Amino acid sequence: MKTFKLLILLAIFTSCSKNIYKISKKEYNKEARKLGKSLIKITPDTIDNRISDVIKSQNFNLRKPNLIVIHHTAQDSCQQTYKTFALERTQVSSHYVICDDGTITQMLNDLVRGWHAGGGSWGTNTDINSVSIGIELDNDGKEPFSYAQINSLVALLKKLTTKYKIPTNNVVGHSDIAPGRKTDPSALFPWKALSQSGFGIWYDEDKLKDVKLPLDFNYNFALKYIGYNTSNIKNAIYSFKLRFNSDEVSHELTEKDKKILFLLMDEI
Ligand SMILES: [Zn+2]
Structure with a gap:
């Protein structure tokens, strides 16, 4: 009897899961069709009291990810x-x-x-x-x-x-x-x-021991140069270390971290 109940519960669970994907697929298709339709429309606009006109060009495709x-x-x-x-x-x-x-x-x-x-x-x-x-x-x-x-x-x-x-x-x-x-x-x-394997930046580890940091080395600039948002520098350092010095993750930059940063600037 217990097994029977379990089987029923399992059947309900499986059909619920299938239902989730059925609904999701339907909604995906609906949204995609809506997007397609919205591309057809370019509404004339008023920009700074000027009327912007619409003359459609035939030369376009969808934007690509980068x-x-x-x-x-x-x-x-x-x-x-x-x-x-x-x-x-x-x-x-x-x-x-x-x-x-x-x-x-x-x-x-x-x-x-x-x-x-x-x-x-x-x-x-x-x-x-x-x-x-x-x-x-x-x-x-x-x-x-x-x-x-x-x-x-x-x-x-x-x-x-x-x-x-x-x-x-x-x-x-x-x-x-x-x-x-x-x-x-x-x-x-x-x-x-x-x-x-060819994806994402890394630094030249062989050069690490020979790096002589310039006296005016600006690590904030270096982090920003790589791509990090440095508005909260401690958080930026933490993310940087999580990726490039994951054995020593913290909110503080060590001498080694600064050298890694210096070398990474060569990879951009
Ligand atoms: Zn995530």
């Missing part, structure tokens, strides 16, 4: 993440989810604005969702990233950077663009290995 943001999901499984991104009430999404076993699932067309970055900036870009593709890695934030997952990530980055001609340096972490607010992907994320 930045890739890597996240970890901080959830227990890919199934949980799919559900989170499919439900309307969560108001979050990502273009891709990569599971522990390397499975890649696309949830948004690359050309639409996903809701993965939230507030943040990188260099002069202040609306990261508008320019980026979000990739979520199934990871709870405490475990190492699996080989299969990183392998799939590299393959996906190769595809996306080639397809949209995104500079290979334009691969960043959520923590990079939102210092003080986000810490994903965690300190366990293999940024160095990723750069050896």
